[in-house]
Amino acid sequence: MKKSYCKVCKEPLEGRIDKKFCTDACRCSFFNRVQLRERKEFRKIDRIIKQNRKILKQLFEAGRAQASKQELETMGFEFGYATQVVVANEGELRYFCYDLGLTSARGQLQFSLVHDRP
Numbered sequence: 001m002k003k004s005y006c007k008v009c010k011e012p013l014e015g016r017i018d019k020k021f022c023t024d025a026c027r028c029s030f031f032n033r034v035q036l037r038e039r040k041e042f043r044k045i046d047r048i049i050k051q052n053r054k055i056l057k058q059l060f061e062a063g064r065a066q067a068s069k070q071e072l073e074t075m076g077f078e079f080g081y082a083t084q085v086v087v088a089n090e091g092e093l094r095y096f097c098y099d100l101g102l103t104s105a106r107g108q109l110q111f112s113l114v115h116d117r118p
């Protein structure tokens with residue numbers, strides 16, 4: 001029979017075959033590390049989405065209705081991070097960072113700025 005080891009301290013495990021940790025302390029330590037890693041990842045993503053919204057807000061406050069992909073990227077906008085993707089008219093996609101977002105026709109590098117409420 002194959003011997004198994006604790007996922008934290010690597011001590012040989014005894015007892016139930018599906019056991020993963022030698023003690024409650026090792027089990028807690030493992031899940032605390034997993035949660036820490038997840039929280040770090042959430043914070044990173046939250047930071048990017050908030051930065052994206054800040055950029056959209058600056059453009060709105062400047063009275064802009066459109067922005068190019070290059071301009072947005074220069075300002076630090078990171079495409080691919082959004083809180084919501086909405087399918088609007090004729091399959092047009094709108095990407096929101098909270099209440100502010102952008103949209104463009106397929107393949108276009110010019111984006112229209114949109115608010116989630118008229």
Ligand SMILES: [Zn+2]
Pocket residue numbers: 006007008009010011021022023026
């Ligand atoms: Zn252990």
